[in-house]
Amino acid sequence: MTNPKSEIFEQFAELARVLGQGNRLELLEHAAQGERSVERLAQLTDLSLANASQHLQVLRRAGFVRSRRDGKRMLYRLGDGPVIELLGALRRYAEHSRAEVRGIVSTYFDRLDSLEPVSREVLLERLDDGSVVLLDVRPEDEFALGHLPGALNIPFADLEWRLAELPKDTQIVAYCRGPYCVLSFEAVAALRARGYDIRRLEDGFPEWKAAGLPVGTVIAAPSPAPTPSATPASGR
Amino acid sequence: MTNPKSEIFEQFAELARVLGQGNRLELLEHAAQGERSVERLAQLTDLSLANASQHLQVLRRAGFVRSRRDGKRMLYRLGDGPVIELLGALRRYAEHSRAEVRGIVSTYFDRLDSLEPVSREVLLERLDDGSVVLLDVRPEDEFALGHLPGALNIPFADLEWRLAELPKDTQIVAYCRGPYCVLSFEAVAALRARGYDIRRLEDGFPEWKAAGLPVGTVIAAPSPAPTPSATPASGR
């Protein structure tokens, strides 16, 4: 513990420990969508306010998120180190060596094989030649905080009655909060069942943004909008 | 905890928790050098036997190491998922956002600036045109388990009296167990002080091997060698 080597390992371990808690990973995924208040994050993750607050502070101390005050609310967003990269490495490792992970994904959706995801690179190509329609199935407020340029936003909950907006003759690529966001899996399953040609984007919005690709934002209406997030989406 | 999303996060967190302990990270680094017995790993990390054994089992359950029996000894080696990649991501994140990490490195060696490491790519080029000598400063037995092809092995402890083997007119690139292995830092510092042109390889042997690059091994002498590791290095 006194030599520099152990100290370094101890530092690494400290960071890993911060990620070693499901609730914190979940908070992190939500914070990665854009700036959010503690209350909202607590709602989204189904944690008590105090608990969420404490977890967020742990995440902040480790640099995984940053916070700023906006009036009486505290807004948390993703930190600016290579957080997404680290989470990606964790995910890839988990996929490789944890049968459970593959199991959960495949038993829940039961047709993983037919869900072969589209990679970012392929998507970019196909967007260029217009052979694909991009579908963002996240809730409206998350879409507003940032989304892939040109994406159509139909929150998963609204899919049923907004089917008309989707083309039957063009392939659809759906994305969501991240590689394990349930929404896009379900959207693909639901639309497949209705005969749409649809695939999942391999990963989600945060990964896109972290890759330095352009993101679109919605300019919030000047009047206090009915949606919970009143502040316009912060640039970047 | 019942929906698939939380379950996935819980799986990820479980893996992260396994890395969330300095001793385990240290064991992992040693196992990454090659196959080693529990006893040896316990020595190397300065842990009690039982403690090391238990940590190794935790690592094994998570797939970070694999084990096999050899006579009455149990040999542990690195698992075959993208472990090194995950550790690399953790390291890069730590370097980015933990002043402590940079601090430890730089206060201990105090000339981090002048230690600009050589990347694998650059090393490969320079090895090709012969403008560089590769120096492995790990102990002999680790070298025997696998090393970069063409490397000269002078364990750090022996450097003093084996200086004659090193060229004064060619640049030396020293490497070691990994990006934070102390030996190579110290070797660079020591040889710089003596006027050698020496730099550190950015990372160590495990990263090289994980990148799929060729590794050299020493065929152990058929007679029971004086070195602790009696079994010949297992290929790959």
Place this chain on the structure above:
DNA sequence: TGGTCATTCAATCAATAACTTGACTGATTG
């Protein structure tokens, strides 16, 4: 087959972590 060596298992204890509750603080709003 008994002895020995290398490792694991089981029991224990102390330290740490997660979550809850209720009090506290800081910024806004009437």
Place this chain on the structure above:
DNA sequence: CAATCAGTCAAGTTATTGATTGAATGACCA
């Protein structure tokens, strides 16, 4: 400037984790 709102802090409870010890196992060796 009191009331309210959003979040944090502090204390306490329970569960988990890490380390130690000594006993148990499994494989080899005489």
